[in-house]
Amino acid sequence: MIIVTGATGKLGRRTVERLLERVPADRVGVSVRDPRKARDFADRGVRVRPGSFDDPASLVHAFEGAEQLLLVSLDRVGEECVTGHRTAIDAAVKAGVGRILYTSQMGAAHDSRFQACRDHARTEDLLRATGLPWTALRNGFYAASALQFLEAARHTGDIALPADGPVAWTGHDDLADATAAILAEQGRFEGPTPPLTGAAALDFGAVAEIASRVTGRPFTRTVVPDGVFREQALAHGAPAPIADLMLSIFAAARHGEFTTVDSTLAELLGREPVPFGALLERAWAE
Numbered sequence: 587m588i589i590v591t592g593a594t595g596k597l598g599r600r601t602v603e604r605l606l607e608r609v610p611a612d613r614v615g616v617s618v619r620d621p622r623k624a625r626d627f628a629d630r631g632v633r634v635r636p637g638s639f640d641d642p643a644s645l646v647h648a649f650e651g652a653e654q655l656l657l658v659s660l661d662r663v664g665e666e667c668v669t670g671h672r673t674a675i676d677a678a679v680k681a682g683v684g685r686i687l688y689t690s691q692m693g694a695a696h697d698s699r700f701q702a703c704r705d706h707a708r709t710e711d712l713l714r715a716t717g718l719p720w721t722a723l724r725n726g727f728y729a730a731s732a733l734q735f736l737e738a739a740r741h742t743g744d745i746a747l748p749a750d751g752p753v754a755w756t757g758h759d760d761l762a763d764a765t766a767a768i769l770a771e772q773g774r775f776e777g778p779t780p781p782l783t784g785a786a787a788l789d790f791g792a793v794a795e796i797a798s799r800v801t802g803r804p805f806t807r808t809v810v811p812d813g814v815f816r817e818q819a820l821a822h823g824a825p826a827p828i829a830d831l832m833l834s835i836f837a838a839a840r841h842g843e844f845t846t847v848d849s850t851l852a853e854l855l856g857r858e859p860v861p862f863g864a865l866l867e868r869a870w871a872e
């Protein structure tokens with residue numbers, strides 16, 4: 587069986603949907619913290635079992651019979667994140683999983699300026715240490731994250747953000763499609779994949795041009811000093827660690843950590859990834 591965690595989240599759900607187009611439902615299982623949210627999968631013949639990263643026994647049960655396990659990384663940072671991943675990896679070993687696939691991120695490195703990429707590097711070390719076959723999907727930076735940063739600009743027309751660098755923004759749907767393709771063709775990648783990215787690395791100056799073209803409205807790009815951005819985030823109610831986490835994305839982008847563009851995603855999809863402009867147009871039409 588192929589078992590997917592986080593299957594009621596954005597990436598996990600899309601991945602299961604794509605997987606069901608490639609393999610019979612009775613070969614697919616999900617490990618979710620709230621099985622009620624996965625009722626539609628159960629109705630289609632997918633095995634649904636409760637699995638919480640805070641409850642090791644539940645994970646061992648949910649991972650039972652998995653030839654492959656897709657471990658969707660937790661939406662946490664730092665020690666709390668790595669501890670959750672360690673729990674899941676230990677449970678996978680206990681359950682006798684054949685291969686663990688993990689949603690890492692491009693730029694995963696112990697010396698990354700972005701905390702999440704340091705957490706991914708530590709998790710990849712844990713996977714390496716299991717001695718099991720493993721694959722780290724080095725996913726491109728979610729285009730959805732760029733769209734979150736653009737939320738104010740969508741209304742003001744001014745992209746007022748810290749100094750940045752080019753980022754190979756990548757869509758959830760394309761990543762899910764590629765992940766399903768990798769799962770369906772077992773063992774295609776050993777260890778970290780090449781970066782799975784969109785076709786272009788864009789800084790927010792380039793994004794302003796794209797937003798202008800797509801919407802027909804003028805968009806400007808204003809560089810906000812890091813300290814000012816932090817104060818603004820705090821004033822809008824963001825906790826200090828979140829404000830610092832956001833700033834660290836810009837620092838890492840300035841350092842070129844998310845700049846690499848790679849053709850592997852396109853090869854897996856059999857077509858070009860959806861360009862950022864199309865993703866923005868679709869999101870802003872909603």
Ligand SMILES: NC(=O)c1ccc[n+]([C@@H]2O[C@H](COP(=O)([O-])OP(=O)(O)OC[C@H]3O[C@@H](n4cnc5c(N)ncnc54)[C@H](OP(=O)(O)O)[C@@H]3O)[C@@H](O)[C@H]2O)c1
Nearest residue numbers: 592594595596597598619638639659660661725726727728
């Ligand atoms: N590549 C990138 O640029 C990038 C950017 C941001 C985040 N990420 C990472 O990618 C992951 C997946 O992205 P996404 O958009 O699908 O995020 P998401 O929609 O927030 O999904 C996270 C999933 O984790 C599940 N989860 C959280 N805590 C859990 C726990 N204790 N036990 C079991 N499951 C738990 C959630 O369950 P529920 O459905 O019950 O809530 C959800 O299904 C994120 O969690 C994050 O690690 C990557």
